[in-house]
Amino acid sequence: MPWVAVLTLSCGCAGAAADDGRAPGAPTGVTARAGSATSVYVMWNAVAAGPAGPAISAYEVYRGTAKVGDVPGSAHMLDVVRLTPSTAYAFTVRARDTDGRLGPPSREVRATTPTAAAADRSAPTPPTGVTGRAAGSRAVQLSWSASTDDRAVVSYDVYQGAAEIHSVGGNQTATVVTGLRPGMRYSFTVRARDAADNVSPAGPPVRLTTAPGTGEGPDTAPVDFRARTHRAADGAYYIDLSWVAPRVDGVVTEYGVQLDGEPATSLVWGGTPPRGRAAYSFYAGRDAGVGHRVRLRARLPDGTWGAYSAERTVTTGDPS
The missing domain is CATH 2.60.40.10 (Immunoglobulins)
Known part of the structure; x- marks a missing residue:
C-alpha cells in the first residue's frame, strides 16, 4: 500500500480550548x-x-x-x-x-488464516535461552531461541505475568515491549504456537526492572539516522533525513523532528509506513552556509515518545 507523509508544523499558538468535545481520533x-x-x-x-x-x-x-x-x-x-x-x-x-x-x-x-494441519496435536517445544534487559523506564527488550515443531511455528506469544500482551511472527525471536511504568519489576514469558493452535509450555521467565524516572531507553530511538542538505531548482535549501524505525512492540507511524534544540515538525504516515529505511525532506531556508543540528524521535505504540536519535550537524550548501 502506498504511504503518505503528513507534515504538521509545530506552533506555539494559545487560546484554543483544551477539550473541544470531539470524539477520540482513529487508531493508527x-x-x-x-x-x-x-x-x-x-x-x-x-x-x-x-x-x-x-x-x-x-x-x-x-x-x-x-x-x-x-x-x-x-x-x-x-x-x-x-x-x-x-x-x-x-x-x-x-x-x-x-x-x-x-x-x-x-x-x-x-x-x-493458514490451512489447518490435519490431526496435528503436537505442540512446539518451549522457547529457550530467553533473555532480556530494560530499555529505559518504559520498555524492555526480549529475545529467545527458536522453538521447533513437527510442522512449523506460526507465532510467539509474549506474556506479562499471566496476561498475553504481544505476539510476533514465527520467524521472529526478539521484540521490544513498551507501555511499561518506570521503576517497576516485571516478569515475562514466551510461548510458541503452531497453525493448529497448539501452544508450547512457557519458556523460562525473565524478571526485569525498568529504570526510574520518565526517560526513554536508547532501544526506543530511531537507528542509523543520517542527514544532509540539497538545493532545489528554485534556490531553496532542504534538509534530507533518513533512518530506520526502532524495533518496538507495534508499528511506528509518527515522528517528531527537532531542529537546533527546538521542536520543528511532526511527521505522520497516513498509510502503511515504509519497511526498512524511511526518508523525509523539509525546508531549511534560502541562505547558504547556515549550520543546523537535527535529530528525531518516534511516538511509540503506547502513545509515549521514545528516545531521540543521534544528533547530526548539517550546513546548507554542503551536501556532505
Whole structure:
C-alpha cells in the first residue's frame, strides 16, 4: 500500500480550548496477522488523549461490521479466535473515551488464516535461552531461541505475568515491549504456537526492572539516522533525513523532528509506513552556509515518545 507523509508544523499558538468535545481520533498503526489457523492478532498504536481531555477507556475491534471484542484503554492488541482456516478477514479498531464517545474506525487491515494441519496435536517445544534487559523506564527488550515443531511455528506469544500482551511472527525471536511504568519489576514469558493452535509450555521467565524516572531507553530511538542538505531548482535549501524505525512492540507511524534544540515538525504516515529505511525532506531556508543540528524521535505504540536519535550537524550548501 502506498504511504503518505503528513507534515504538521509545530506552533506555539494559545487560546484554543483544551477539550473541544470531539470524539477520540482513529487508531493508527493497525496491523493484523494470523496467529494460527483459527486466530488472528490485531494490534494498533495507542490513541493519545488531549492535554485536558478525557482519557481513552477502551478499544473496540470489528471484523467487518461485527464487533468481536473490547479491550481496556491500556492495551493495544486483541487475539481474535474461533475463526475459519484458509479464510481472509478484514478488521478495524475504534477508540472510546471515559465520557463514552466512540471515535471513527481505523483504516481496514486484512489477514488470511493458514490451512489447518490435519490431526496435528503436537505442540512446539518451549522457547529457550530467553533473555532480556530494560530499555529505559518504559520498555524492555526480549529475545529467545527458536522453538521447533513437527510442522512449523506460526507465532510467539509474549506474556506479562499471566496476561498475553504481544505476539510476533514465527520467524521472529526478539521484540521490544513498551507501555511499561518506570521503576517497576516485571516478569515475562514466551510461548510458541503452531497453525493448529497448539501452544508450547512457557519458556523460562525473565524478571526485569525498568529504570526510574520518565526517560526513554536508547532501544526506543530511531537507528542509523543520517542527514544532509540539497538545493532545489528554485534556490531553496532542504534538509534530507533518513533512518530506520526502532524495533518496538507495534508499528511506528509518527515522528517528531527537532531542529537546533527546538521542536520543528511532526511527521505522520497516513498509510502503511515504509519497511526498512524511511526518508523525509523539509525546508531549511534560502541562505547558504547556515549550520543546523537535527535529530528525531518516534511516538511509540503506547502513545509515549521514545528516545531521540543521534544528533547530526548539517550546513546548507554542503551536501556532505
